[in-house]
Amino acid sequence: MARELKIYPDPVLKVRGREIEEITQSIKDLSQEMIGIMYANQGIGLAAPQVGASLRLITVDVSGPDFREDLHVLINPELVEQEGETLSEEGCLSLPDFKCKVQRAEEITVRGLDLEGAEKIIQAKGLLAVCLQHEIDHLNGKVLLDHAGRLKKNFYEKKAQKRMQE
Numbered sequence: 001m002a003r004e005l006k007i008y009p010d011p012v013l014k015v016r017g018r019e020i021e022e023i024t025q026s027i028k029d030l031s032q033e034m035i036g037i038m039y040a041n042q043g044i045g046l047a048a049p050q051v052g053a054s055l056r057l058i059t060v061d062v063s064g065p066d067f068r069e070d071l072h073v074l075i076n077p078e079l080v081e082q083e084g085e086t087l088s089e090e091g092c093l094s095l096p097d098f099k100c101k102v103q104r105a106e107e108i109t110v111r112g113l114d115l116e117g118a119e120k121i122i123q124a125k126g127l128l129a130v131c132l133q134h135e136i137d138h139l140n141g142k143v144l145l146d147h148a149g150r151l152k153k154n155f156y157e158k159k160a161q162k163r164m165q166e
Contacts, residue, residue: 003033003051005041008095008143009160012049017056017139020075023117027057031073031115034059039068043093045131047138050094058135062127070128074120077112077136079105088130092144098156100148104133 006012020027030053038046038059048057056076063070084106091099107125110132114120124132134144145153 003030003037003053005037005093006050006052007160007163008145009157009164010052010094012052012054013094013138013143014141015049015054016141017047017049017054019056020113023075023113023115027055027075028115030055031057031059035061035071035073038093039064041093044127045135046093047135049138049141056139058132058139060128060131060135062131072120072122073115074110074112074122075115077110077132077139079108079133079136080111081109083107086130090130090134090144090147092134094138095144095156097159098144100144100152102130102134102144102147104130108132110136 048055082105086106
């Protein structure tokens with residue numbers, strides 16, 4: 001069964017992902033599907049809840065869309081250090097036609113596991129730092145819309161409900 005990108009207001013997007021206890025072949029297969037979906041949609045990051053899996057798994061590659069040469073797959077990622085602030089305009093594959101400005105940490109350190117179970121530590125700034133924070137938000141049941149002001153959020157929610165009825 002091929003997975004599909006979940007679009008807001010799909011309830012899976014608001015659920016905190018479960019820790020991955022064991023790296024099985026199905027987890028590796030899921031990561032490969034996520035990479036394919038991320039690349040096919042010209043994305044730079046994707047979290048497992050965005051494809052319907054309430055698990056703590058993300059894929060990130062900010063080198064695209066023309067070249068794909070900096071792929072990161074992280075299991076159970078956690079933000080362990082952050083400093084500074086930056087304001088970035090972000091979009092999200094699960095919220096079509098929506099962008100908003102988000103206050104994020106400028107530099108971060110993220111710790112997780114790779115697909116072989118080895119600890120992976122990423123020190124990031126710029127777009128990679130923003131993308132990692134965005135995807136970790138997804139693992140915590142937080143979507144980009146949660147960062148928007150009330151008016152912008154209400155407008156988009158009405159638009160999303162209308163799209164669901166079509």
